[in-house]
Amino acid sequence: EPEVTQTPSHQVTQMGQEVILRCVPISNHLYFYWYRQILGQKVEFLVSFYNNEISEKSEIFDDQFSVERPDGSNFTLKIRSTKLEDSAMYFCASSETGLAGYTFGSGTRLTVV
Amino acid sequence: KQEVTQIPAALSVPEGENLVLNCSFTDSAIYNLQWFRQDPGKGLTSLLLIQSSQREQTSGRLNASLDKSSGRSTLYIAASQPGDSATYLCAVKMDSNYQLIWGAGTKLIIKP
Numbered sequence: 603e604p605e606v607t608q609t610p611s612h613q614v615t616q617m618g619q620e621v622i623l624r625c626v627p628i629s630n631h632l633y634f635y636w637y638r639q640i641l642g643q644k645v646e647f648l649v650s651f652y653n654n655e656i657s658e659k660s661e662i663f664d665d666q667f668s669v670e671r672p673d674g675s676n677f678t679l680k681i682r683s684t685k686l687e688d689s690a691m692y693f694c695a696s697s698e699t700g701l702a703g704y705t706f707g708s709g710t711r712l713t714v715v
Numbered sequence: 716k717q718e719v720t721q722i723p724a725a726l727s728v729p730e731g732e733n734l735v736l737n738c739s740f741t742d743s744a745i746y747n748l749q750w751f752r753q754d755p756g757k758g759l760t761s762l763l764l765i766q767s768s769q770r771e772q773t774s775g776r777l778n779a780s781l782d783k784s785s786g787r788s789t790l791y792i793a794a795s796q797p798g799d800s801a802t803y804l805c806a807v808k809m810d811s812n813y814q815l816i817w818g819a820g821t822k823l824i825i826k827p
Contacts, residue, residue, distance in 0.1 A: 633813065645759070645804065647814035658813045693759060700813050703749055708758035 604628040608707035623679045625694030634677045635695040684714045717742040721818035736790040738805035751804045795825045
């Protein structure tokens with residue numbers, strides 16, 4: 603069964619550093635998403651991406667965050683100047699259409715120290 | 716603003732029992748509802764997707780129902796097994812946007 607692949611599975615970074623989280627969505631999917639889950643809290647929407655542009659973003663997704671599809675297969679989330687409160691599990695997801703069900707990756711656990 | 720609530724927050728039952736997990740939402744203008752499973756420290760595995768026009772979906776021992784007008788969905792697990800132990804999350808997609816809005820989950824423990 604097709605999978606969404608995320609790398610790395612765990613990243614530790616120092617406060618103030620930039621991190622890039624990587625995702626390879628399912629190949630025929632057109633919509634891509636990032637979500638995050640702070641330990642013990644609900645899963646939260648960050649951003650959706652379609653046709654090489656952001657289609658929707660949440661209040662969390664401020665200027666500190668950016669997304670990119672640098673080639674035909676990767677989808678990245680960049681977090682500039684990381685803060686302690688950015689520590690969370692970050693999930694990438696993709697869907698065939700904007701209204702279809704999602705397939706999630708296994709997540710990247712980001713720890714900011 | 717849509718709010719999704721899952722009750723109970725935790726549930727522990729003996730192996731072999733049938734059980735029901737509940738999900739409620741405040742705004743009935745949903746496009747679909749999806750049930751996920753999350754194992755500790757792991758990703759989100761999709762279990763069932765119900766479109767707003769559907770009443771239920773089945774996959775193996777799992778059955779999910781949707782009553783859109785009353786803002787409720789249930790996940791029925793038949794003949795529970797220790798391997799079913801996980802956190803079960805429901806998430807709704809609204810008609811008006813792309814994002815999923817999540818419940819806090821029900822942590823299920825099946826005792827051998």
